Amino acid sequence: MNWxxxxxxxxxxxxxxxxxxxxxxxxxxxAAPVTSGLTTLSGVYTAEQASRGKDVYAGACRSCHTPxxxxxxxxxxxxxxRQLSDLFGFISTNMPKNDPGSLAPExxxxxxxxxxxxxxxxxxxxxxxxxxxxxxxxxxxxxPSRPSAAKTSPAKRKKP
Numbered sequence: 372m373n374w375x376x377x378x379x380x381x382x383x384x385x386x387x388x389x390x391x392x393x394x395x396x397x398x399x400x401x402a403a404p405v406t407s408g409l410t411t412l413s414g415v416y417t418a419e420q421a422s423r424g425k426d427v428y429a430g431a432c433r434s435c436h437t438p439x440x441x442x443x444x445x446x447x448x449x450x451x452x453r454q455l456s457d458l459f460g461f462i463s464t465n466m467p468k469n470d471p472g473s474l475a476p477e478x479x480x481x482x483x484x485x486x487x488x489x490x491x492x493x494x495x496x497x498x499x500x501x502x503x504x505x506x507x508x509x510x511x512x513x514x515p516s517r518p519s520a521a522k523t524s525p526a527k528r529k530k531p
Contacts, residue, residue, distance in 0.1 A: 414495025
């Protein structure tokens with residue numbers, strides 16, 4: 372089978388609720404390469420937008436999701452290195468779970484900004500646009516996690 376046909380079939384299955392959803396598992400969306408140097412560590416949303424996103428999250432997302440499911444290692448596992456448009460598109464078409472696709476694009480952009488804030492991404496001077504094509508220029512990057520003291524060898528730990 373041609374690779375591009377296989378990708379199209381995989382996308383069609385994911386969008387239509389294909390086999391992964393039928394088995395009760397969420398399929399990880401596929402990423403396309405990002406060609407610009409703009410990342411989520413560049414400050415791509417505003418504090419005001421994230422605040423609005425927190426309100427939307429409280430009303431449309433919190434009943435099914437805890438913040439832990441959208442932060443830290445879990446967030447990085449699913450989204451690091453991907454385009455911000457992938458996250459925006461996933462939320463736009465699949466959320467909220469009880470009424471998929473019902474959020475206005477502006478609300479999706481606000482929730483996306485809130486997710487970035489929850490993951491300690493810096494704020495910037497401009498809001499995320501509610502436009503999937505514009506978000507294809509932004510790569511999701513996360514701050515490296517600091518090693519915990521438990522993971523540091525005993526010889527390198529400071530003695531009290």
